[in-house]
Amino acid sequence: MRCCKNETLPQDELAQRLSVSTRTVRADIAALNMLLTPHGAQFTLSRGNGYQLKIDDPARYQSLQTQQSPTLARGPRTSQERIHYLLARFLTSAFSLKLEDLADEWFVSRATLQNDMADVREHLLRYHLTLETRPRHGMKLFGGEMAIRACLTDLLWTLAQQEPSHPLIVSTTLNTEVSQRLQSLLPDIFSHCQIRLTDEGELFLRLYCAVAVRRIREGYPLSECVAEEVDEKVRHAAHEIAELLQQLADKPLSEPEVSWLKVHIAARQVQEIAPSAINADDEEALVRYILNFINTQYNYNLLNDKQLHADLLTHIKTMITRVRYQIMIPNPLLENIKQHYPMAWDMTLAAISSWGKYTPYTISENEIGFLVLHIGVGLERSYNIGYQRQPQVLLVCDAGNAMVRMIEAVLARKYRRLRLPAL
Template sequence: MRFPNQRLAQLFEMLQSETLPQDELARRFAVSTRTVRTDISALNMLLADHGVQLVLSRGAGYQLVIEDPERYHRLQAEQPAHLRVPRTSGERVHYLLTRFLTSAFSLKLEDLADEWFVSRATLQNDMAEVREYLARYQLAIETKPRYGMKLFGSEMAIRTCLTDLLYEIALEDVENPLLNLEALNSGMLGTLEPLLQGCFSRFGIRLSDDSERYLRLYCAVAVRRISEGYPLNDFFADDVDDDVRDAARHIINLMRPICGKAVSPAEEAYLRVNIAARRVEALAPSAINADDGEQLVEYILNYINLHYNYSLQNDTQLRADLLTHIKTMITRVRYQINIPNPLLSNIKQHYPMAWDVTLAAVSNWGKYSPYVINENEIGFLVLHIGVGLERHYNVGYQRHPQVLLVCDTGNSTARMIQAMLLRKYPQIVVEGIVSQRDYEQMDDVAADFVISTVRVSEKEKPVVLMSPFPTDYQLEQIGKLVLVDRTRPYMLSRYFSASHFCIIDRPIDRTELFQQLCQQLEQEGIVDETFYASVEEREAIVSTMLGDGIALPHSLGLQARKTAVYTVLAPQGIAWGDEVAYVIFLLAISKDDYEEAMAIYDLFVTFLRERAMPRLRASSDFSSFKAVAIDCLSRL
């Protein structure tokens, strides 16, 4: 049986597993209830010869009624693939990747379009993302007229790509048909799970749950590839620890009868490397013998101290954590084994300061090393560096409320009030104590608010009237002002200015933009002539796009003479690698302000979290930009 369109196939699949009313069906398919009734009638006509009908049950909805079980079961047996239809573009990309990575023959988009009830043009659009994904593994699709498309690349790359893909899918849905029916032999993951767990336990191999899941997927992929006649024959690796070598040999012996074919020594060598790259080290730092790891830890910590003023060299806990992680990381980068980091995007968005510090150090070390450390690995290192920064520095900088105390009853009373305030609200900073006469002669007040024992006028700052022995109400009024978050608004007023704000509503490329902004900052004496080159170098390492059209270009290290943020709004957008930036913040941060650097980054994370880019981009001048920014900050 062939369904005339994809919606009928999805409707039949849905109603086989549950009873649904027509209102719910209309909502799920974004159609009218009349269309649902028409589709049900069409389905019933198609199903008439297969012993099954869809019947409306009042109060419940449409349900499947089997009139001839034998014919219905025959329908299920004959048409299993048609009941697994990718519905969205993302699902189609996954299915296409799986087909290319597992097919021994050429594929034609026309055939797949018929099977999945979509047009060939739709699949052609999806192929751009498929090719991009495969290119990361040096895999390519070649097209021959009349024959179709076929995947070309090394066997190791095919296995790595397929395993990474299945791992990503498993994180979202362990019941996905691609895992259980399409890409792997049916039931293989369930067969391998107890075998691998028993092996790792027997040989004392400690693995995280994610690492064990990945190795199980790789073994399942290897079983299929070997059984279909695609072995690994050209992989050699250095020796590993005895327990890893014994575990890999034991697993290969378990896989031989499952594969039904001979297993080459290269298969065992590659499995050894995969286990070594993912095991959890339980050794004490003094017992780890990894010269490269020691050098990398030393280089990273020295670089951070030299370029960012954060001294972490004496943190023994951080050294131990980094060394334990880096020992297995070097095994991975040596053999180009990629471990997906599901938290990478969150790490980059929510810990941008620690990300930049670590990225700069690792990238600079890469100039003197044969290894290439990818973003996933850097993300894991960021977590260790971030914890070290939190242990030793106030990286979560907060501006404490600045208070001016006005008191006319004598010095002893003023000191008593000050002590009482600090006992009640230790975060308060009393920046000065003045008399009423001195206060009234002041042109303005720099403090955030004023506490006075006498009635005084306001000078654009809140005033709280307080007796020497304050009431609960008075303390409550002070508390409301103390607990206001002043950090982000303070950063906004201190480091953002109209002189460093512009709207560029014309085509411009990223390099021209950097030259224009850096030239102005250099003329103002904020940065020197090396700043522009450093900004370009940082951008070349990894894109500084934070997300949602917001970019944060900056230099490697804290190179500015004083801190400033240059804000650029680009309504037409500026090409930023594979993305487009509409709001750009060029950061120039000096070493004098490194304690506050984290709070500066936190401003942009807030804009991202509040989805503020469209409102910021629509600002007509600096005042309206600042109003939008303050509104975003006030919601927290």
């Protein structure tokens, strides 16, 4: 809560700004005063006006402002922040947690946290994780170790996209020293082993490694992981990273840990566009199935588009690895793809749905969205079918109707894609 010394803020205005009740404001002010009083300051209430910050000892208050006190660390304020913090707590706690204790720590009511728990449970359920309530002890998370790591890594990855220095990443959940060492050493390993990654893929692997170090240190190693054979570069990189994690965790790494590292690297590496180097029947079969389906059902023949075939084969090779091991990857462009490439979306969705009858794998909408981009480019290349945006402009002129029509004609001639809607 921010308040200047000479500024008075009414209770109702504070409640509106913070999206909480006035009762919560009063409780927060009382909690803040308990923290501020030893530092020579407190909030005082002026009847009819509001709260004002009163500084009794400027020297002590100044020292408070210049230091980073853990007791005054920013806590979750919005519902979305509370959901993130609750997820992080349940995913990293070895013991049962009571909502009453968390409510006191974050200066909110238990009822507020109880309302957020529905979203928390729904999020955990996507990873087949459950919360069980124990009388007089609280709630505890149950589920597989792979699922716990996946859920925690995905959460931190999402937060890192929004705010790289988020407290849950830099201090609360991950060890700062471990994160810094991984950030400096992992790129060298990937470069040495000739593993190409996107920035997002490298960030995800770094976060996963940091999560793995924490879990191994706390006594939660992977006990089982059967991974299929990967290429030599991925295998070499996984073993080098495993040696690094072993040093950071100060504990030996089991073979399942190394196998799971191989899966993550294989699922996120960027393949070279060289179809001759890819000899996987599953990937080739899916590419042919998609293109044959589009040709048969929609009468668009893309079978002879070698570039499209190569692009799909390159993408699907890593996609199959992800869906096989249920590794989720976000697609921030999904809604735009649905909106601007509806025809390619319908074609690809129908093809994947039909293919799904013959395979145990389930392909998410995020993955389908990436395939749609390739199909859309193929349609535009072969049939000139694609999303062409026509910018709309409003022509405003006070020189009369004849001048408006003349300017309109000049614009239409010079900028053919421009659309001038009639008013």
